[in-house]
Amino acid sequence: DTAVSQTPKYLVTQMGNDKSIKCEQNLGHDTMYWYKQDSKKFLKIMFSYNNKELIINETVPNRFSPKSPDKAHLNLHINSLELGDSAVYFCASSQLVEEDTQYFGPGTRLTVL
């Protein structure tokens, strides 16, 4: 009965590959997010997705593309992986777009070799 789940938990891949990380929430929330936590432990928002509206953080390279088949899922696809993409990626969800508690998934540790 995990609230926000992510797969895979660990992902090791070569530079240049394309990979996807999946996220699912069973909380009935309308809004989902992707965050990146780098080696210095800074957590930064990448995307926010509320129903059909995607809010893109302008600092995110366009190699990163979120895809939401329905409001319970927000997957992250990454093209042409680079060494600097190595990080922990956290998915999160909240009921409301504004001022609402966000619940985080367990994270996906991505290592690009």
Next chain:
Amino acid sequence: RKEVEQDPGPFNVPEGATVAFNCTYSNSASQSFFWYRQDCRKEPKLLMSVYSSGNEDGRFTAQLNRASQYISLLIRDSKLSDSATYLCVVTPPMGAGNMLTFGGGTRLMVKP
């Protein structure tokens, strides 16, 4: 200047001690404020919201000073289980969405 700044620590304290963390934020129009806790290799979890009037939850007290743009967290009677990284979090002004901005975190280590 970073949007949310925290002393990274680590703060090494003995069990039973009182410890306080501060955090400053740059956007005076920030709407909401939170403290999250992150254990090693785990996801962040909400510890408490921070209100202008101050709020307390057991051994934890949070304060917000909008004029000075800083937030504090006080932990009384520290337990070993309080060892973690504490993340100061702010949200943008109303209407700008709910994308949390995290500080770099303050690491707390409570020793026996």
